[in-house]
Amino acid sequence: MRKLPAKLASQLYGAxxxxxxxxxxxxxxxxxxxxxxxxxxxxxxxxxxxNAVLEFLLGDLLDMIAGAVGVAVAxxxxxxxxxxxxxxxxxxxxxxxxxxxxALVGDLGRATRLPELAAALRTAFYEPIEQLLAEGVSxxxxxxxxxxxxxxxxxxxxxxVAGLSAAVEGPSADPxxxxxxxxxxxxxxxxxGLATPASRVQRRGEAL
Amino acid sequence: MRKLPAKLASQLYGAxxxxxxxxxxxxxxxxxxxxxxxxxxxxxxxxxxxNAVLEFLLGDLLDMIAGAVGVAVAxxxxxxxxxxxxxxxxxxxxxxxxxxxxALVGDLGRATRLPELAAALRTAFYEPIEQLLAEGVSxxxxxxxxxxxxxxxxxxxxxxVAGLSAAVEGPSADPxxxxxxxxxxxxxxxxxGLATPASRVQRRGEAL
DNA sequence: TCTTGGTTTGTACTGTGAGTACAACATACG
DNA sequence: CGTATGTTGTACTCACAGTACAAACCAAGA
Numbered sequence: 001m002r003k004l005p006a007k008l009a010s011q012l013y014g015a016x017x018x019x020x021x022x023x024x025x026x027x028x029x030x031x032x033x034x035x036x037x038x039x040x041x042x043x044x045x046x047x048x049x050x051n052a053v054l055e056f057l058l059g060d061l062l063d064m065i066a067g068a069v070g071v072a073v074a075x076x077x078x079x080x081x082x083x084x085x086x087x088x089x090x091x092x093x094x095x096x097x098x099x100x101x102x103a104l105v106g107d108l109g110r111a112t113r114l115p116e117l118a119a120a121l122r123t124a125f126y127e128p129i130e131q132l133l134a135e136g137v138s139x140x141x142x143x144x145x146x147x148x149x150x151x152x153x154x155x156x157x158x159x160x161v162a163g164l165s166a167a168v169e170g171p172s173a174d175p176x177x178x179x180x181x182x183x184x185x186x187x188x189x190x191x192x193g194l195a196t197p198a199s200r201v202q203r204r205g206e207a208l
Numbered sequence: 209m210r211k212l213p214a215k216l217a218s219q220l221y222g223a224x225x226x227x228x229x230x231x232x233x234x235x236x237x238x239x240x241x242x243x244x245x246x247x248x249x250x251x252x253x254x255x256x257x258x259n260a261v262l263e264f265l266l267g268d269l270l271d272m273i274a275g276a277v278g279v280a281v282a283x284x285x286x287x288x289x290x291x292x293x294x295x296x297x298x299x300x301x302x303x304x305x306x307x308x309x310x311a312l313v314g315d316l317g318r319a320t321r322l323p324e325l326a327a328a329l330r331t332a333f334y335e336p337i338e339q340l341l342a343e344g345v346s347x348x349x350x351x352x353x354x355x356x357x358x359x360x361x362x363x364x365x366x367x368x369v370a371g372l373s374a375a376v377e378g379p380s381a382d383p384x385x386x387x388x389x390x391x392x393x394x395x396x397x398x399x400x401g402l403a404t405p406a407s408r409v410q411r412r413g414e415a416l
Numbered sequence: 417t418c419t420t421g422g423t424t425t426g427t428a429c430t431g432t433g434a435g436t437a438c439a440a441c442a443t444a445c446g
Numbered sequence: 447c448g449t450a451t452g453t454t455g456t457a458c459t460c461a462c463a464g465t466a467c468a469a470a471c472c473a474a475g476a
Contacts, residue, residue, distance in 0.1 A: 109314030150393035157369025158362035185358035193401030194350045
């Protein structure tokens with residue numbers, strides 16, 4: 001069941017828009033069959049039902065993200081620079097595939113309840129960040145924080161929500177321009193914070 | 209259909225855990241009837257079906273959040289301080305009601321497709337932040353950023369994902385302690401960022 | 417060519433669960 | 447009382463996921 005012929009795989013993408021629009025519940029198998037051109041019986045021959053369709057589509061998205069982020073993270077730069085690259089990479093892929101992202105948001109619950117997807121979600125989105133923050137402390141390019149786990153989670157949230165929202169706002173004319181714009185905003189926030197220099201000085205005094 | 213007797217309302221909360229655990233799809237109306245002690249026929253007398261059950265529960269959660277955040281935001285302090293208070297308030301409510309939060313994550317798609325809920329979500333989570341960031345620029349307690357909309361979205365993501373994850377990790381012994389811990393981490397990130405002082409100086413030079 | 421084994425597809429079926437209809441009953445309030 | 451409003455059980459309908467299965471199709475080799 002894991003190797004789904006390439007032709008069918010590509011046809012299946014025709015269902016992404018549909019699922020994104022109406023949610024998996026609101027989408028009948030018959031609709032998927034019609035939209036993709038794959039007859040219902042064939043779908044069931046290869047896949048274990050509706051969930052498997054979602055699993056296939058989202059699994060692919062998550063792989064792409066994990067891949068792109070993996071490349072961004074693997075460079076020689078310091079962690080801080082790689083973090084910026086990772087943010088850009090993640091947002092890039094997300095904005096390139098808005099309907100998959102919309103499907104992800106729409107069926108997040110189901111996704112987190114499908115064990116393989118839940119794991120892929122973690123690997124694609126969360127783990128690279130967590131890793132990078134730790135490395136940044138080691139190489140001195142990022143600050144040490146009191147609660148690294150919680151902070152990593154927040155950074156993850158900042159990036160991901162920005163990406164998902166952007167994707168949900170309907171597809172843009174120039175995804176990669178949007179990705180740069182959003183990634184600049186996210187990096188600015190995550191690296192520099194929102195405090196004014198004045199209040200920061202006072203605060204740094206407290207902290208150190 | 210909007211005034212659901214108090215007694216029934218309180219009974220309905222008995223379904224929250226169930227829905228959080230299995231998702232709305234995985235939960236039969238009969239299960240809800242059994243868990244809450246409200247017979248199926250009565251549920252249908254007051255509510256327009258399953259979705260309405262979710263809508264009721266989440267609507268309540270969102271009202272609580274909007275309320276608590278509203279109070280936090282209404283003080284006389286500067287925007288920066290109120291932002292910290294708002295973060296604490298939001299996380300406080302979320303951690304107080306973990307199963308509602310889990311239900312929200314699990315059926316986020318449905319929630320965003322229910323117009324009233326989608327609006328409530330915006331009001332509860334996003335708008336106060338957006339507002340506060342703007343006020344912070346006016347009163348000088350927060351920095352001006354290049355793309356305020358995108359940054360507000362990220363801040364919103366940072367807070368909300370932290371809260372949701374915490375809620376999903378199963379209920380804690382001391383929700384309010386957890387709320388303080390998480391809110392400290394989120395505020396630290398959002399206000400001060402992760403850059404080291406050294407790289408910050410260099411950066412500030414670029415920006416101003 | 418014929419055979420064999422996987423794939424493809426149509427059609428017809430089963431089962432489950434949401435939502436509805438309705439009648440009997442309770443309760444309240446004038 | 448009796449009329450209105452809520453409560454509940456029971457017995458439906460209906461849509462759709464998933465299954466069964468047989469017929470056709472399409473290699474690829476003997």
